[in-house]
Amino acid sequence: MVAMPSKHLRITVIGAGVIGLSCAYELAEAGHEVTVIADHGPGDTVSALAGALWFPYHAAGTEQVVERSLRRFVELAALGDTSADTATDDFTDDVPPVQMRTGVLHERLDPPDRSWVAPVVEVLGDDAVQPVDGGVRATLPMIMTSRYLAWLMDSCRMNGVAFQWRTVASLEELTGTTDAAVIAGGLRGGDLLGGDDAVAPVRGQLMLFANGDGGEDGPLLTDWVVDSDDPAHMTYVFPREDEIVVGGTSEPGSWDEAPDQATAEAILARAEALVPELTELPIIGHGAGLRPARETVRIEHVDGYDLPVIAAYGHGGAGVTLSWGTAERVVELVGEL
Template identity: 65%
Template sequence: MRITVIGAGVTGLSCALELAGAGHEVTVVADHGPGDTVSARAGALWFPYDVTVENAPDLEKRSLIRFVELAGQAEAAQSEGADDVTDDIAPVEMRRGFLRERLDPPDRSWVPTVTEVLGEDAVTEVEREGAQGAERGVETTLPLIMTPTYLAWLMDSCRIAGVAFRWKTVESLDLLVKGAYNTAPPEAVIICGGLRGGELLGGDDEVTPVRGQVIVFANGSDDEDGDGGEDGGPVLTDWYVDDDDPENMTYVFPRVDDIVVGGIAEVSNGNEDPDAETAEAILTRAEALVPALKELPILGHGAGLRPSRSSLRIEQVDTDEVNIPVIAAYGHGGAGVTLSWGTAERVAEMVEQL
């Protein structure tokens, strides 16, 4: 089947790769590449943040299983002597971290998924001494995705699988079906357009931008060996999340070469430029909770808009505009990476049922 996927973020690319792997002829149409999407600004840790999933509750589990598999492949490749993860291996690692809990009772709705996939001992309740006194929460090991290089890996994998790309802004489904964007007429369309997803279906007032902002630190500072350590700043590996207060949330995700630190969750704020006052507040909170950051240089700042919705939308949509099947797959909030593989698998199943 000829299928057009609208959107080249992590959801669009994952869907395209899954569909191509199932034998479909896939074209991705998007107004910009994955490096310019909100996905590229994500941390990203597998964790179902700021999303409500009603019609497909197994998406979290499906994605977790896939990311654990990818992390295992990367670890196996490195154990066989590879200095770095190659283009053939996804940059995903299993990393230990601490999730601070301030609510009573805490929200542990995500825990059953983790223990089902990783075992009953995968999540440990702890109380530890932190930089600001006692911290109550849980420790666990989850997949950490090195987002910019992961998106590049996804796109390369799509190209190898035969996926075609067209860098155009889709103004309407009718024009798309008529071949206005230099594509063959599709037999089905998958909308993974993030914030624009609802526009293409005549308006979806449940889609809301939720602004996030991050600071990117170097993971270790320059020294003679170029790897931090005694002659330079510390190299961090464990992640830290404190997000029970959305206006004062803090997360620290150490990737291989850098550390993504956030953040905020400003509903209906469409400003995609970093704000100096917000950055200062994030920096103050993060350095108080993870003092090692004080020894590391800042590489830059970023901001992005999470495509939030009252609930994730994955369904076939009835539309009078075109006479081919249209499947909506958007509204992932802050869990686009987390739910990407589950979404892709569900979309592929829906296509098979057409």
């Protein structure tokens, strides 16, 4: 690997989803000169379709970053003091759109997978997770995705991060223009590194409901619900400020990004059975996206190039959940150059 100075490097981050933006922000905070290159803005990435409850869903090999991300999101939620009990829509450009929300995770496996509980208890205390009939009740960070991505991008710009909207076809294009590259391009990450066959799409489909006001506009939902032990019949209901994200599916190997009517009807039936109040609220949209899945998330140095390269991709459906921990680890890897 090419020898590099230990501080103030020129770093190029490829990808403007939640992983790329989080890495860019942390690298800039560490004093590096950061440029993000992406062919899509954050609103057009799969990150924009995320639920997004902090939860390490199918995130093997991420033990080192799970707790870090949770701590960061809890800190962001505390900055605005916007708990569901006090406010639901008072976010501003300066307040990160993250709230602590309570909900129920239904468990069907015997024994249930509670690997996620340890970091929650470590960060939030024993009372954060409580057994209930058929599962557990927990208080976790809820990220209001579209506003959060806008807040994160603005935060990057205020930290001096530059943006270029174009496609990088090969890492050779960056030789001589940057001291190191961070590959946070989701499904394209493997292609840029010469073909990582372990990266594959997992299709997810969702629906958006308008949230009510507790009066004439229907019930106001604040608590989340997840029933995901059966991937073929995954169901989640994530209320946000003025909309409710309802899903979903987990379809490995599918590249279809168009919502399917039959799938939407199946999601609707499952969701309304889980949360009957949804029958009183209007549907305002549909969406589908491709989660960049990998058997294990890849966060590491990659040798064999003319410039130092760090991989940060393969987060599947846990990109938002693992974003800050990934970014902190990337900063550490850059520090080792």
